[in-house]
Amino acid sequence: MNKIFSKPTEDPLWLKLTLGIIAVGFIAIMLLMPLVLVFKEALASGVRTFFSAMVEPDTLAAVKLSLLAAAIAVPLNTVFGIAAAWSIAKFDFRGKTFLVTLIDLPFSVSPVVAGLVYVLVFGMQGWLGPTLAGYDIRVLFALPGIVLATIFVTFPFVARELIPLMVDQGRDEEEAAATLGASGFQTFMRVTLPNIKWGLLYGILLCNARALGEFGAVSVLSGHIRGQTNTMPLHVELLYNNYDYTGAFAVAALLAMLALLTLALKSFLEWRYADELAASHRH
Amino acid sequence: MSAIGVKLVLPKSRHVLPGFRLSLGFTIFYLTSLVLIPLLALVLRPFELGLDGMWNAISTPRVLASLRLSFGTALAAALIDSVFGFIIAWVLVRYRFPGRALLDAVIDLPFALPTAVAGIALSTLYAPTGWIGSILIEYGIKVAYTPWGVLVAMVFISLPFTVRTVQPVLAEVGHDIEEAAATLGATRLQTIARVVMPMMLPAILTGAAMAFARAAGEYGSIIFIAGNIPAVSEIAPLLIVIKLEQYDYAGASAIGVVMLTASFIMLLALNGLQSWAAKHR
Amino acid sequence: MKRILSLLAAVGMLAATTAGFSANAALAADVQLLNVSYDPTRGLYQEINKAFAAQQKSKGDNVTISNSHGGSGSQARSVIDGLQADVVTLALAADLDAISKNGKLLRADWQKRLPQNSSPYTSTIIFLVRKGNPKQVRDWNDLVKPDVQVITPNPKTSGGARWAYLAAWDYAAKQPSGNGDKAKTFVANLYKNVPVLDSGARGSTVTFTKRGIGDVLLSWENEAHLVLKEAGGDQYKILYPSRSILAEPPVAIVDKNVDRKKTRATAEAYLHFLYTPQAQEIEARNYYRPRNPQILAKYRKQFPDIALSTINGAFGGWAKAQAVHFGDGGVFDQIYQPGR
Numbered sequence: 001m002n003k004i005f006s007k008p009t010e011d012p013l014w015l016k017l018t019l020g021i022i023a024v025g026f027i028a029i030m031l032l033m034p035l036v037l038v039f040k041e042a043l044a045s046g047v048r049t050f051f052s053a054m055v056e057p058d059t060l061a062a063v064k065l066s067l068l069a070a071a072i073a074v075p076l077n078t079v080f081g082i083a084a085a086w087s088i089a090k091f092d093f094r095g096k097t098f099l100v101t102l103i104d105l106p107f108s109v110s111p112v113v114a115g116l117v118y119v120l121v122f123g124m125q126g127w128l129g130p131t132l133a134g135y136d137i138r139v140l141f142a143l144p145g146i147v148l149a150t151i152f153v154t155f156p157f158v159a160r161e162l163i164p165l166m167v168d169q170g171r172d173e174e175e176a177a178a179t180l181g182a183s184g185f186q187t188f189m190r191v192t193l194p195n196i197k198w199g200l201l202y203g204i205l206l207c208n209a210r211a212l213g214e215f216g217a218v219s220v221l222s223g224h225i226r227g228q229t230n231t232m233p234l235h236v237e238l239l240y241n242n243y244d245y246t247g248a249f250a251v252a253a254l255l256a257m258l259a260l261l262t263l264a265l266k267s268f269l270e271w272r273y274a275d276e277l278a279a280s281h282r283h
Numbered sequence: 284m285s286a287i288g289v290k291l292v293l294p295k296s297r298h299v300l301p302g303f304r305l306s307l308g309f310t311i312f313y314l315t316s317l318v319l320i321p322l323l324a325l326v327l328r329p330f331e332l333g334l335d336g337m338w339n340a341i342s343t344p345r346v347l348a349s350l351r352l353s354f355g356t357a358l359a360a361a362l363i364d365s366v367f368g369f370i371i372a373w374v375l376v377r378y379r380f381p382g383r384a385l386l387d388a389v390i391d392l393p394f395a396l397p398t399a400v401a402g403i404a405l406s407t408l409y410a411p412t413g414w415i416g417s418i419l420i421e422y423g424i425k426v427a428y429t430p431w432g433v434l435v436a437m438v439f440i441s442l443p444f445t446v447r448t449v450q451p452v453l454a455e456v457g458h459d460i461e462e463a464a465a466t467l468g469a470t471r472l473q474t475i476a477r478v479v480m481p482m483m484l485p486a487i488l489t490g491a492a493m494a495f496a497r498a499a500g501e502y503g504s505i506i507f508i509a510g511n512i513p514a515v516s517e518i519a520p521l522l523i524v525i526k527l528e529q530y531d532y533a534g535a536s537a538i539g540v541v542m543l544t545a546s547f548i549m550l551l552a553l554n555g556l557q558s559w560a561a562k563h564r
Numbered sequence: 565m566k567r568i569l570s571l572l573a574a575v576g577m578l579a580a581t582t583a584g585f586s587a588n589a590a591l592a593a594d595v596q597l598l599n600v601s602y603d604p605t606r607g608l609y610q611e612i613n614k615a616f617a618a619q620q621k622s623k624g625d626n627v628t629i630s631n632s633h634g635g636s637g638s639q640a641r642s643v644i645d646g647l648q649a650d651v652v653t654l655a656l657a658a659d660l661d662a663i664s665k666n667g668k669l670l671r672a673d674w675q676k677r678l679p680q681n682s683s684p685y686t687s688t689i690i691f692l693v694r695k696g697n698p699k700q701v702r703d704w705n706d707l708v709k710p711d712v713q714v715i716t717p718n719p720k721t722s723g724g725a726r727w728a729y730l731a732a733w734d735y736a737a738k739q740p741s742g743n744g745d746k747a748k749t750f751v752a753n754l755y756k757n758v759p760v761l762d763s764g765a766r767g768s769t770v771t772f773t774k775r776g777i778g779d780v781l782l783s784w785e786n787e788a789h790l791v792l793k794e795a796g797g798d799q800y801k802i803l804y805p806s807r808s809i810l811a812e813p814p815v816a817i818v819d820k821n822v823d824r825k826k827t828r829a830t831a832e833a834y835l836h837f838l839y840t841p842q843a844q845e846i847e848a849r850n851y852y853r854p855r856n857p858q859i860l861a862k863y864r865k866q867f868p869d870i871a872l873s874t875i876n877g878a879f880g881g882w883a884k885a886q887a888v889h890f891g892d893g894g895v896f897d898q899i900y901q902p903g904r
Contacts, residue, residue: 011471016378023374024386026367030439031392033414034404041407080313087307090300097558099310101550106318108493108546110500111398112520113539116527117321120328123645124667125532127324133646136824141647151317175299184301206394213397215503216520220527223647224639225598225632233399233503238633240403240507241766242606243794245774252400259395266395267388345897410775428760428777510760510771511718513900525763528637528721530644530666531892 035256042253045246053250061227062235062251068143069231070211073150077207081158082200086188089166090174100163106155114152115220118145122221141223146231149217154207161203162196169195198273202266209262213255325543328536340537348514349522350541352430356518357498360437361445365491368445369483375446376453394443398503405436406508428510433518436504441494448490449483456482485560489553496549500542595620595830597629600649602636602723602813603766604787608850609653615846616837620830627830635764636723643667643818650822650831653815655723657681657875657882658890660814667820674816683812684838685852688872689724689731691803692772692781692788699779703805704735707780708753715778716758717768719889719896723813724765726890728782731809733889734873738807752899773800784811786851789866810872 011019042050053059084103088096106114120126122139132139139145173195177187193200215233222229230238232255239248329337340346375387393401409416409427416427426432456479464474502520509516517525519538526535601609613629620627632639632647636655643649644667654660657675664670675682693701699712707714717725729751736742736750760777762768765787772781773791783791788802815835822828837843844854848863860867879885889895 011377019370019374020378020380022367023371026371027386027389029415030442031389034401034408034439035392035396037408037414038400038404076313080310083306083313084310087303087310091303091307093307097554099314101547101554102314102319103310104550104553105322105547108496108500108550109322110502110520110523110539110542110546112502112523113325113500113542116523116535116539117325119527119645120324120532120536121321125645129646138646138648140645141642148317152321155318171300178300187300188302209395213395213400215397215399219503220524221645223600223632223642224634225630225647228630229632233397236397236399236403241603241764241770243769243790248403252397252403255397255400259392259397259400262395263388263391266391267384343892406775410777412774412776427775428771506763511763512759512761513718513720521763524638525718525721528635528641529892530641530662534892 038249038252038256041245041249044249049246050250050253053244053247054254056247058227058230059235059247059251062230062232063254065143065146065228065230066212066232069146069150070208072147073154073211074204074208077151077154078158078200078204080155081160081162081203084159085162085166085196086192088163089169090171103156103159106152107160109152111153111214111216112220114217115149118148118152119221122148140221141225141229143229145221146218146229149221150211150214153214153217154210157207157210158200158203161199161206165196165199166192198269202269205262205265205269209259212258322543325536325539329533329540332533332537336533337537340534341541345514345517346519346522346538349517349519350538352433352517353499353519353542354545356430356433356437357441357495357501360434360441360498361491361495363434363438364442364445364494365487368442368490368494369449369487372446372449372453376450390446391443393440398440398501399507401439402436402504402507405439405504406432409435409508427508428512428516430509430516432508432510433505433516436508437498437501440501440504441498444493444497445487445490448493449486452483452486485556489556489560492549492553492556496546496553500546595625595627595827597627597650597827597831597834598632598648599629599651599653599834600632600639600643600647601653602639602655603633603764604724604784604790605653605813606631606633607790608786608847608852611846611850612838612843615842616834619837619842620833625830627834629834635721637721643669648821648825649818650825650827651815651817651835653813655811655813656726657812657814658726658886659723660816661883661886663818669818669820670816671819675814677817678815678835679839680855681812682814682816683855684815684835684843685813685847685854687785687811687813687852688808688870689728689782689811690785690788690808691805692783692791693779693801693803695799695801697801697803701780701803704732704754704807707732707757708750710757712757712780713759713778714754714757714780714782715760715768715772716782717765718761718763721763722765722768724784724787724811725768725782726885727784727809727811729889729896730875730879730885731805731807731873732782734809734878735805735807737878738873748895748899751895755899785853785867789851804868804870807871807873809878810874812875 088100119140121128122132122145123129124133129140139148173191174187177191182190213233215237218231219234222231222234224230224234224238226238232251236248236251236255239251329340332340371390375383406427407413409432411417411420411425411427413427419426426435460478461474464478469477500520502518505518506521509518511517511521519542523535523538526538599609599613609631613631617627617629636659640652640654640659640662643652643663652660652663660670660674664672664674691701699706701707701712706712716728719725719729732754733747733751736747737744739746760768760771762771765784768781769783769787769791771777773795781788791800792802815838817828817831817835822831838847839855841856841859844856844859848854848859851866853867854860854863875882875885887894
């Protein structure tokens with residue numbers, strides 16, 4: 001270590017130590033402590049209580065609902081992300097920057113606003129609610145509403161990951177394939193997809209993590225029917241407000257484990273395709 | 284052979300590739316039906332109050348205080364995260380030490396962890412009975428159920444944005460420029476201040492802007508820790524929910540429109556920033 | 565050929581009867597109700613639902629009841645926005661009035677359709693203090709002392725908090741020299757002592773118990789008993805102030821929804837069931853004051869007799885109290901101005 005100290009372009013050791021301690025300390029206090037606390041509280045009344053809280057029917061229903069909502073929202077946003085990236089990266093047209101801004105918009109809109117907009121469209125006081133009710137179609141307080149809110153908050157995730165990546169890769173390869181007589185579908189499957197598959201996976205992963213964890217937007221239009229329209233994060237709140245701390249933290253721990261799994265997969269992807277990813281993260 | 288012939292014959296058109304209409308059409312359809320039309324419903328709703336009514340709905344002291352809290356605290360959180368985010372990125376990129384990969388992976392935790400989980404964890408941690416809260420209370424500092432709690436939650440959820448925007452750029456800047464500066468006789472401090480920092484500025488600003496946008500709209504993690512006292516620790520998104528609970532759809536939408544406008548301006552600024560950054564690289 | 569035809573006819577008839585039978589069975593046997601309720605009633609309705617389902621089963625009907633719980637105001641908002649509630653069992657009449665007025669989902673005279681103002685059980689607002697009552701709180705006037713911290717939720721969003729607010733107001737107004745202005749000052753001083761204003765009763769209870777904040781929790785009587793049961797031992801103590809308010813949580817059928825879902829008969833039976841001795845017993849066990857005098861007498865020990873004002877007597881009904889105190893720009897908004 002002392003040898004490095006003598007290098008003119010290196011930070012002196014004292015600075016390294018100071019910055020290192022600040023960085024590690026900040027991460028430990030701000031990020032790791034809450035995580036540790038979740039597991040500690042979940043296991044506070046023993047492993048048995050933890051597992052019995054997990055297999056409680058309402059908890060299982062919440063898990064099922066969250067997975068179902070994500071299973072619908074994520075593929076739809078994936079198809080959208082691919083279509084958007086294809087049109088934006090492979091073609092030139094006017095208003096492209098504006099389109100990208102609009103695609104980004106849901107990312108910076110408050111989740112509560114995301115829930116509110118669907119209440120205004122599909123609520124009985126809203127635009128379409130009374131008409132749809134006439135046909136007995138229910139959007140709010142049912143699966144469709146929860147899926148819509150999930151789609152909204154995870155809207156740009158795949159597109160944001162793919163657009164810079166595909167812009168960076170240009171269109172030469174696809175054009176070559178097309179001129180060689182490949183159909184559009186063949187071009188996409190054989191040329192584009194292999195180039196973007198890791199970035200795509202990465203986007204899907206982020207999209208999925210957010211979809212499973214969304215709280216604010218879903219909370220506005222779920223109706224909180226136990227065992228029916230309560231998603232996992234809403235179930236955490238419900239248990240927490242019911243003096244059932246162990247239960248709340250047990251479900252929270254389950255969600256935290258999903259988060260950790262996401263992080264592990266993400267780190268793996270970053271390691272696996274570091275070069276491709278660098279492109280998408282060059283803002 | 285014929286393929287080459289075709290290529291020679293075809294003019295270099297921007298529509299060599301198929302699927303332009305299909306992909307753009309689908310993109311615009313999906314965007315319009317799921318995002319733009321619902322947002323239009325939000326923007327139009329407050330007009331039933333009339334312009335005066337709209338202004339009255341958002342100019343009450345309570346609403347103004349909540350907007351000030353949401354945006355002001357988000358700004359503070361973005362500043363804090365920019366400083367610590369830069370230090371963390373610096374340490375992760377420049378130093379080699381055991382456990383670095385693990386530290387790197389953990390940065391994205393706030394992103395992957397559901398906000399409700401973060402909320403109950405943070406409020407338990409910072410309550411006067413919690414691990415951190417019980418230490419701070421000795422010094423008379425209260426975090427949970429005060430505006431400081433809002434700040435803590437915002438710093439937590441938007442940290443990844445500042446680290447992740449700075450990190451790749453810092454990795455790209457590399458040592459050679461610094462070495463060149465050092466060879467030219469610059470001190471370490473001069474090198475950092477005059478060479479590295481200007482190159483990093485666009486990335487730092489972008490990260491800060493993203494952190495700000497995320498923090499200003501945050502709801503789930505904050506409501507558990509804020510105490511939600513009107514005009515003191517009540518954030519704007521919560522006030523939207525409260526207005527809704529009072530059947531005041533137009534009033535709720537009016538606050539929503541203010542927040543939407545702010546985030547839209549933020550995004551335009553971000554895009555401008557990014558194209559400016561692209562020119563300066 | 566003939567045989568085939570007759571076989572076909574037989575099969576057809578069989579199919580028709582089966583179809584008819586199963587259609588009949590669907591009408592009679594499988595009814596699903598959604599009860600949209602407020603936060604603290606979770607335990608209560610779990611028991612009630614079980615008992616009601618058993619009772620219907622003996623009549624040959626299969627009734628499944630789902631429950632949704634949340635802040636009373638937010639639950640009413642969901643029903644207005646289209647949550648398909650068959651019955652609503654909320655914290656205060658104002659929220660049902662809102663469903664009637666904003667959503668036109670139930671008749672304006674809903675409160676007259678069931679006995680006792682459509683409230684099968686009542687409750688009141690009491691004090692919960694910590695072990696040994698370190699701040700020596702006895703009555704409402706102790707809550708405005710500068711060193712006492714009071715925990716109560718936000719009256720704008722919580723039903724229980726509105727009852728608590730009105731109870732405090734009523735106490736001040738009924739003092740020997742009390743009047744409206746003095747009551748306003750009293751309530752304003754009380755809310756100066758509130759460090760955390762949660763959005764619901766449950767949030768406040770968590771703040772008081774788990775977070776250790778505050779000296780007094782203004783709580784539903786039933787909530788306070790739950791806390792005692794949950795905490796065990798003598799960590800907390802229930803105090804009865806000299807006077808409080810008679811809280812009447814109302815129940816009603818959501819006419820539009822039951823007519824559309826064809827569940828009116830079962831929904832009505834469900835609400836009437838709440839007044840039966842069997843259900844009143846369950847309500848008393850869950851610390852709600854039953855209307856049935858015999859059962860109330862049986863549980864008298866857990867429901868001390870204190871002076872209780874009624875909303876109609878002291879405030880001229882919910883519609884008026886709501887507009888004067890909790891509407892936008894109302895008294896609560898005036899006393900809770902920023903920058904104080």
